[in-house]
Amino acid sequence: MPKIVIAIDGFSSCGKSTTAKQVAARMGYAYIDTGAMYRSVSLYFLQNHIALTNPKAVQDALPHIHITFNFNPKTGRNETCLNGLNVEEEIRKMYISNIVSEVSAIPEVRYAMVAQQQKLGRKRGVVMDGRDIGTKVFPDAELKIFMTADPVIRAQRRQIELLQKGEMIGLDVILENLKKRDFIDSNRSEGPLRKAEDAIELDTSYLTLDEQIDWVIQQADEKISKLHRKGHFKPIDA
Ligand SMILES: Nc1ncnc2c1ncn2[C@@H]1O[C@H](COP(=O)(O)OP(=O)(O)OP(=O)(O)O)[C@@H](O)[C@H]1O
Ligand SMILES: Nc1ccn([C@@H]2O[C@H](COP(=O)(O)O)[C@@H](O)[C@H]2O)c(=O)n1
Numbered sequence: 425m426p427k428i429v430i431a432i433d434g435f436s437s438c439g440k441s442t443t444a445k446q447v448a449a450r451m452g453y454a455y456i457d458t459g460a461m462y463r464s465v466s467l468y469f470l471q472n473h474i475a476l477t478n479p480k481a482v483q484d485a486l487p488h489i490h491i492t493f494n495f496n497p498k499t500g501r502n503e504t505c506l507n508g509l510n511v512e513e514e515i516r517k518m519y520i521s522n523i524v525s526e527v528s529a530i531p532e533v534r535y536a537m538v539a540q541q542q543k544l545g546r547k548r549g550v551v552m553d554g555r556d557i558g559t560k561v562f563p564d565a566e567l568k569i570f571m572t573a574d575p576v577i578r579a580q581r582r583q584i585e586l587l588q589k590g591e592m593i594g595l596d597v598i599l600e601n602l603k604k605r606d607f608i609d610s611n612r613s614e615g616p617l618r619k620a621e622d623a624i625e626l627d628t629s630y631l632t633l634d635e636q637i638d639w640v641i642q643q644a645d646e647k648i649s650k651l652h653r654k655g656h657f658k659p660i661d662a
Contacts, residue, residue, distance in 0.1 A: 425648070426548075426648070426651075426652075426657035427453065427547075427548045427549030428548055428549075428565070428566035428567060428644065428647060428648060428651070429545055429548050429549075429550055429552070429562045429564075429565040429566055429567070430444075430447065430453070430550070430551040430552070430565065430566075430567045430569070430640070430644055431552055431553075431557035431558035431561070431562050431565035431567070431568045431569070431620075431623075432444050432551065432552070432553040432554075432557065432569045432571060432640070433553070433554060433555055433556065433557050433558050433559070433568070433569070433570055433571070433617065433618075433619070433620070433623065434555075434569075434570050434571030434572055434617075435571070435572055435573070435575075435578070435602070435606050435617070436578065436601075436602045436605045436606055436609075437573070437578035437579070437581060437582045437602055438571035438572060438573040438578060438628050439571060439573065439581075439628045439633065439636055440553040440554075440571050441457050441459065441553050442633060443553075443571075443628075443633070443636050443637050443640055444457070444551045444552070444553040445457075445501075445551075446633075446637045447551050447637055447640045447641055447644070448550070448551040450637070450641060451551070451641065451644065452549075453549045453550055453551050454544070454545075454549060454550045454551070455502065455550070455551050455552075456493070456541065456544050456545065456550055456551070456552040456553075457493075457504070457553060458537065458541055458552060458553065458554035458555075458557065458561070459524075459553070459554055459555075460491075460493075460504040460512075460515060461491050461504075461537050461540065461541070462524050462527060462528040462533070462537060463504075463515035463516070463520050463524050464489070464491045464504055464506040464511055464515055465486075465489055465491075465527055465528075465533055465537070466515070466520050466523050466524045466527040466528075467506060467511055467514060467515055467520060468485065468488075468489050468506060468507075469482075469485065469523075469527060470519075470520075470523070472485060476523075476526055476527060476530065479532065482530055482532055482533065483532050486532065486533070486536045488507075489506070489507070489536075490506070490507050490508070491504065491505070491506055491540070492504075492505045492508075493505070494510070496510070496512075513589070516589070517591065518586070518591060518593055518597075518601070521601050521605070522601060524605070525604070525605040525608035525609055526608065528555075528609070528612075529608055529609075529612035529613075529614070531613065531614040534556075534614045534615050535614075538556070538560060538561050538615065541554075541557075541561045542561060542562070545561070545562060555609050555615070555616075555617040556615035556616070556617065556618075558570070558620035558622075558623050559615070559618050559620045560615045563620070566647055566648075566651065567624075567643055567644050567647045568620050568622055568623035568624065569623060569624055569625075569626055569640060569643070570619040570620070570623040570624070570625045570626070571625075571626050571627075571628055572625060572626070572627050572628075572629075573627060573628045573629045574629040575599060575602060575603065576595075576599065577629050578602055579595055579598040579599040579602055580595065582598050582602070583595055583598050586598070624643060626639065626640075
């Protein structure tokens with residue numbers, strides 16, 4: 425069966441990555457978490473004392489940052505590695521969330537990450553989630569979803585997740601971080617968070633995880649059938 429690109433963009437903590445991961449697994453597609461890439465760059469900048477206000481330091485650092493997604497047999501998942509070290513847990517911590525939007529707003533950082541993301545999805549058969557996938561990374565994605573959810577519900581979900589990982593953070597602190605990130609992400613000059621004109625909006629506030637996963641898969645199935653009918657896919661042996 426020919427494969428498509430599924431782009432899932434939207435605000436922070438709407439359920440993009442949890443949904444994208446499951447959709448990819450069920451469809452036999454690759455899953456690319458582009459937020460993890462910006463988080464990894466943030467971790468590298470912190471660890472190496474790269475000043476975000478120093479364009480030369482940022483530019484010089486970028487070629488030294490190698491991000492890969494490696495399969496971890498213990499968890500059964502692909503996990504983010506920064507220069508060969510597994511950083512999957514570290515990059516989800518609050519201190520990274522607090523700086524990642526400033527890092528991802530730097531145009532040079534975006535040019536480097538977008539180029540890598542386009543390479544990762546060039547064979548199609550990917551579900552990619554982020555902020556600019558349907559507008560910048562894959563403007564030709566066959567299926568574009570734009571996720572939203574009530575900010576308080578998003579913060580509550582994130583708080584539960586952090587608690588399960590041993591980080592106890594107040595709801596107001598999390599809510600503030602989500603709002604700040606959404607603001608910076610939506611207002612930067614390069615690759616701002618926007619709903620692509622041809623994206624379908626999905627509000628996950630009152631959906632269960634299974635409902636939102638099933639909904640995306642249904643949209644994908646419909647899109648693939650439609651493309652088939654229109655003859656967009658070449659025969660397998662062509
Ligand atoms: N429908 C849902 N019901 C309950 N919890 C949900 C639902 N969707 C997602 N979650 C939970 O909300 C949290 C945030 O989800 P997720 O990390 O997928 O969001 P995201 O949009 O990828 O966020 P970010 O962009 O900030 O990485 C996770 O703990 C996830 O398990
Ligand atoms: N395509 C993307 C993806 C992410 N970002 C930035 O990274 C931050 C963290 O992303 P999460 O999905 O892990 O929360 C996010 O707030 C954005 O600043 C991006 O710019 N473009």
